[in-house]
Amino acid sequence: MSRTVLAIHGGCGVLPRAEMTVSMAADFRQGLEQSLRAGWAILEKGGPALDAVEAAVLVMEDLPLFNAGHGAVFNAEFGHELDAAIMDGADLRAGAVAAARAIRNPIRAARAVMEHTDCALLAGEGADAFAKQHGLEVVEQDYFSTEWRRRALVRMKVMEKDGTQKAATEAQKHGTVGAVALDARGHLAAATSTGGYTNKRLGRVGDSPILGAGTYAEDGVCAVSATGKGEFFMRKLLAYDIAARIKYRGETLAAACDALVQGELRRPGWFSGAGLVAVDAKGAIAMPYNTEGMYRGAVGSDRALSVAIYGD
Numbered sequence: 052m053s054r055t056v057l058a059i060h061g062g063c064g065v066l067p068r069a070e071m072t073v074s075m076a077a078d079f080r081q082g083l084e085q086s087l088r089a090g091w092a093i094l095e096k097g098g099p100a101l102d103a104v105e106a107a108v109l110v111m112e113d114l115p116l117f118n119a120g121h122g123a124v125f126n127a128e129f130g131h132e133l134d135a136a137i138m139d140g141a142d143l144r145a146g147a148v149a150a151a152r153a154i155r156n157p158i159r160a161a162r163a164v165m166e167h168t169d170c171a172l173l174a175g176e177g178a179d180a181f182a183k184q185h186g187l188e189v190v191e192q193d194y195f196s197t198e199w200r201r202r203a204l205v206r207m208k209v210m211e212k213d214g215t216q217k218a219a220t221e222a223q224k225h226g227t228v229g230a231v232a233l234d235a236r237g238h239l240a241a242a243t244s245t246g247g248y249t250n251k252r253l254g255r256v257g258d259s260p261i262l263g264a265g266t267y268a269e270d271g272v273c274a275v276s277a278t279g280k281g282e283f284f285m286r287k288l289l290a291y292d293i294a295a296r297i298k299y300r301g302e303t304l305a306a307a308c309d310a311l312v313q314g315e316l317r318r319p320g321w322f323s324g325a326g327l328v329a330v331d332a333k334g335a336i337a338m339p340y341n342t343e344g345m346y347r348g349a350v351g352s353d354r355a356l357s358v359a360i361y362g363d
């Protein structure tokens with residue numbers, strides 16, 4: 052019997068401590084707890100990891116706090132394009148959508164791509180049309196919009212003009228939500244959903260829907276969901292690299308994750324604000340990040356639920 056565990060993140064684009072009020076921190080923590088509870092309710096009944104990660108991500112897509120679904124960041128054209136992926140470690144089945152503009156819950160569409168097509172990734176209009184055909188809820192773009200994300204875009208455009216955009220905070224720039232789980236039958240799964248980067252170019256797709264980059268799960272090895280600058284994660288195949296280190300080099304989950312997040316992604320010229328949640332086949336959990344914080348939470352093998360934002 053394996054140890055059932057669940058870990059989630061709401062992105063490493065956290066508000067700087069100085070800007071985080073007590074009531075905002077309480078909202079984030081409550082959102083994370085809600086997500087964990089949704090996933091854990093499935094796992095504790097012996098349900099599949101795949102259902103648990105979908106349910107956990109779905110909660111965060113619906114909350115305006117996180118950069119996914121409702122509350123997603125704006126792209127450079129004052130619109131939203133959403134990416135998501137889900138992967139089943141049992142048989143490496145996976146589905147993803149990229150640059151979707153009308154799907155209320157991209158993670159649901161990712162799962163439908165996995166279950167009802169022979170594709171792994173559908174993009175743009177095709178993804179939206181597919182979701183509609185499959186009876187998933189479609190919405191107007193303003194469903195995703197929130198005032199603070201609009202202000203973040205306006206600020207980013209000013210910074211771009213001044214050439215100071217590098218000084219933007221992680222919270223102004225990005226975020227993502229994700230979940231990984233190990234179920235009672237020993238199956239692993241991962242799910243990730245994001246609006247990407249504030250002011251991103253129209254058509255830009257990040258790492259989240261790219262299997263092996265921002266999302267990966269393989270039974271017997273690990274499940275990973277990442278957050279941070281997706282361009283770096285695609286170039287390094289971050290999530291798969293962690294799996295490969297465990298599988299071929301026998302590294303522990305913690306060592307493999309740290310080698311990337313605290314090592315390779317911090318090399319000069321490669322610095323990337325990065326974080327991830329990962330679980331391995333024995334139920335070990337890793338939640339490393341190299342930013343000021345990462346919205347995150349877990350239910351470990353002791354069944355205790357915990358959430359955190361910064362390092363303490």
Ligand code: ASP
Pocket residue numbers: 062063064225226227245246247248256257258259265277278279280281282
């Ligand atoms: N990884 C996401 C992307 O590049 C953004 C993030 O996680 O903050 O689209």
